[in-house]
Amino acid sequence: xxxxxxxxxxxxxxxxxxxxxxxxxxxxxxxxxxxxxxxxxxxxxxxxxxxxxxxxxxxxxxxxxxxxxxxxxxxxxxxxxxxxxxxxxxxxxxxxxxxxxxxxxxxxxxxxxxxxxxxxxxxxxxxxxxxxxxxxxxxxxxxxxxxxxxxxxxxxxxxxxxxxxxxxxxxxxxxxxxxxxxxxxxxxxxxxxxxxxxxxxxxxxxxxxxxxxxxxxxxxxxxxxxxxxxxxxxxxxxxxxxxxxxxxxxxxxxxxxxxxxxxxxxxxxxxxxxxxxxxxxxxxxxxxxxxxxxxxxxxxxxxxxxxxxxxxxxxxxxxxxxxxxxxxxxxxxxxxx
Amino acid sequence: xxxxxxxxxxxxxxxxxxxxxxxxxxxxxxxxxxxxxxxxxxxxxxxxxxxxxxxxxxxxxxxxxxxxxxxxxxxxxxxxxxxxxxxxxxxxxxxxxxxxxxxxxxxxxxxxxxxxxxxxxxxxxxxxxxxxxxxxxxxxxxxxxxxxxxxxxxxxxxxxxxxxxxxxxxxxxxxxxxxxxxxxxxxxxxxxx
Numbered sequence: 001x002x003x004x005x006x007x008x009x010x011x012x013x014x015x016x017x018x019x020x021x022x023x024x025x026x027x028x029x030x031x032x033x034x035x036x037x038x039x040x041x042x043x044x045x046x047x048x049x050x051x052x053x054x055x056x057x058x059x060x061x062x063x064x065x066x067x068x069x070x071x072x073x074x075x076x077x078x079x080x081x082x083x084x085x086x087x088x089x090x091x092x093x094x095x096x097x098x099x100x101x102x103x104x105x106x107x108x109x110x111x112x113x114x115x116x117x118x119x120x121x122x123x124x125x126x127x128x129x130x131x132x133x134x135x136x137x138x139x140x141x142x143x144x145x146x147x148x149x150x151x152x153x154x155x156x157x158x159x160x161x162x163x164x165x166x167x168x169x170x171x172x173x174x175x176x177x178x179x180x181x182x183x184x185x186x187x188x189x190x191x192x193x194x195x196x197x198x199x200x201x202x203x204x205x206x207x208x209x210x211x212x213x214x215x216x217x218x219x220x221x222x223x224x225x226x227x228x229x230x231x232x233x234x235x236x237x238x239x240x241x242x243x244x245x246x247x248x249x250x251x252x253x254x255x256x257x258x259x260x261x262x263x264x265x266x267x268x269x270x271x272x273x274x275x276x277x278x279x280x281x282x283x284x285x286x287x288x289x290x291x292x293x294x295x296x297x298x299x300x301x302x303x304x305x306x307x308x309x310x311x312x313x314x315x316x317x318x319x320x321x322x323x324x325x326x327x328x329x330x331x332x333x334x335x336x337x
Numbered sequence: 338x339x340x341x342x343x344x345x346x347x348x349x350x351x352x353x354x355x356x357x358x359x360x361x362x363x364x365x366x367x368x369x370x371x372x373x374x375x376x377x378x379x380x381x382x383x384x385x386x387x388x389x390x391x392x393x394x395x396x397x398x399x400x401x402x403x404x405x406x407x408x409x410x411x412x413x414x415x416x417x418x419x420x421x422x423x424x425x426x427x428x429x430x431x432x433x434x435x436x437x438x439x440x441x442x443x444x445x446x447x448x449x450x451x452x453x454x455x456x457x458x459x460x461x462x463x464x465x466x467x468x469x470x471x472x473x474x475x476x477x478x479x480x481x482x483x484x485x486x487x488x489x490x491x492x493x494x495x496x497x498x499x500x501x502x503x504x505x506x507x508x509x510x511x512x513x514x515x516x517x518x519x520x521x522x523x524x525x526x527x528x529x530x
Contacts, residue, residue, distance in 0.1 A: 015515045022490065052529045053522050060451040060468055062381025062491045069380060069394050073372055076398050080405055081365060 013043050021050040350374055357417045361408055368408070372401055375418060378492065379425045381450070385487040386429040388476065390448045396432055400425040415501055419494075422502045426484065450475055450487070467528060474524035481505075482517040489514050 016033045019025040025033065037044050352374050359367035379400060383393040403424050404411075411420055449472045453464045475483060484503060488494045489510075494502070496510045503510070522529060 011515070015511050018515060018518045024489075024493070024495070049522050049529055050518060053518075053525055056467065056525060056528055057471055057490070059454055059464060060471060061454050062378070062487065063384055063390075063449055063452045064377050065380035065394065065397070066390075069397060070373075070376060072394065073376060073398050073401050074369075076402050077365075077368070077372070077405055080402050 010040060010042050010046075013037075013040065014046050017043055017047045018050055021047060021054055352417055357411075357413070361411065368405060371404075371417065371421070375421055376401075379421065381491065382422060382484075382487055383425055383429050384448060385450045385475070385483055386426065386480065387432055388447045388450065392432060393429075393448075396425060396429045400428045403428065416498075419498050419501050422488070422492075422494075423504075426502055447476060470525060470528060471521075474521050477524065478517050478520055482513045482520070485510055485513040486517040486521070 013033060013036050016025060016029050020030060020033055037047065352371050356367045356370050360371055376397060379397045380393055383396040383400075384390060387393050387396060400421065404421055407424075411417065415423075449468070451468060451472050453468055475486065478486060481503070485499055488499045488502060489496070496507045496514075499510045500507045
């Protein structure tokens with residue numbers, strides 16, 4: 001048996017080795033593990049190493065809270081109790097609605113409501129673009145608001161009818177705003193690759209709020225752009241000895257977020273992709289490099305992807321993810337208990 | 338309490354079902370017992386996830402308030418502590434999501450997740466160095482592996498309970514724990530040999 005095959009065959013035993021050293025193995029597994037250990041030097045070594053590691057950890061425990069936390073929690077609960085007794089037990093109907101079997105339906109309904117609200121309020125043809133909507137609404141005088149309301153009433157049935165006939169446009173396409181003026185140091189849109197290394201300059205990538213997503217790659221164009229980089233990006237680049245953040249990101253973030261290129265990414269997708277790929281990516285990218293492990297956290301992956309987007313693209317993605325995450329958070333509050 | 342190779346207790350203090358029932362009936366003292374029993378343990382878990390003491394305290398407070406509000410919805414299908422841990426984990430994850438959305442991600446301010454059990458002045462220097470090494474190794478684990486390691490090693494939860502708390506399969510829990518152990522052994526190699 002080759003070394004790799006042998007290692008792979010021992011893996012299931014080494015999971016049990018960890019349990020045996022911890023004292024959490026059941027009798028049946030213990031008996032079969034003992035038989036395996038008798039003939040496997042690799043697993044015996046693994047057991048000895050794991051036991052030594054646990055012995056090292058014996059003197060440590062999880063950090064404790066400050067004594068003040070007790071008073072703080074008590075105060076919060078007292079305030080909660082003063083505000084009203086805990087909610088009554090859920091009615092049978094509500095319990096049924098919150099049953100696990102109903103969860104996918106509930107999630108789908110929640111998603112449909114969110115999409116519906118967004119479609120009617122943000123993406124509908126004729127509605128103000130996301131980037132300009134708040135300003136436009138603020139500037140509108142009362143009379144204009146009334147006109148708009150009346151016009152909306154007239155347009156709504158027509159729009160409904162048209163919508164019934166036409167397929168819903170893809171999200172990114174529908175939300176695409178007019179091309180903004182290039183930022184300082186930004187390559188004009190006409191000659192720009194859709195994915196270009198860019199860093200948010202107006203309060204950082206997370207302070208943003210608006211617009212579009214496109215996905216493509218043009219190595220020649222990427223090389224022309226000399227955008228400044230955030231400090232931690234430079235640190236992890238130098239730690240890995242890679243040439244540019246674009247090269248680095250292309251190596252791992254783009255495959256992980258491949259769905260984005262199909263314009264189908266949702267906040268849930270981001271979480272799922274992170275979960276699915278995170279361990280493998282961290283392992284492959286960092287090895288034991290502490291600085292990199294620190295960087296490549298779930299948000300690290302997302303941030304790394306951001307560096308490949310234009311400022312406007314980052315804003316669109318953030319705006320969208322924020323809305324979806326808020327909707328997901330609301331749904332989670334309802335259905336997580 | 339029994340102990341094993343790792344020297345850790347194999348059982349943890351739990352709240353009696355009667356106390357849970359009383360708390361569900363609106364007995365504030367009974368809920369106080371639940372808080373008292375799990376407060377520090379939830380803090381340790383929250384700290385392991387958010388890695389910031391102030392944020393971990395926020396998470397614990399928020400988790401207990403949520404639990405109090407929803408106590409009547411606790412159906413008793415799971416034990417009260419897995420229910421509480423699940424609320425705490427969800428709250429901690431929500432906290433991280435909020436941080437991500439608002440950009441308040443501080444890579445520098447990472448609080449130690451572990452502490453020496455009995456700080457003996459004679460051993461303090463050695464413990465401190467070893468403690469830092471172990472803490473660093475735990476901190477460097479990917480979030481899911483870190484959560485699984487904390488719940489299994491420190492909290493002695495079973496794979497099934499952890500799966501319930503984290504909303505993943507038992508297989509995923511086993512795999513995460515295996516990977517965590519491999520990484521910790523690698524990171525602590527200088528001390529293990």
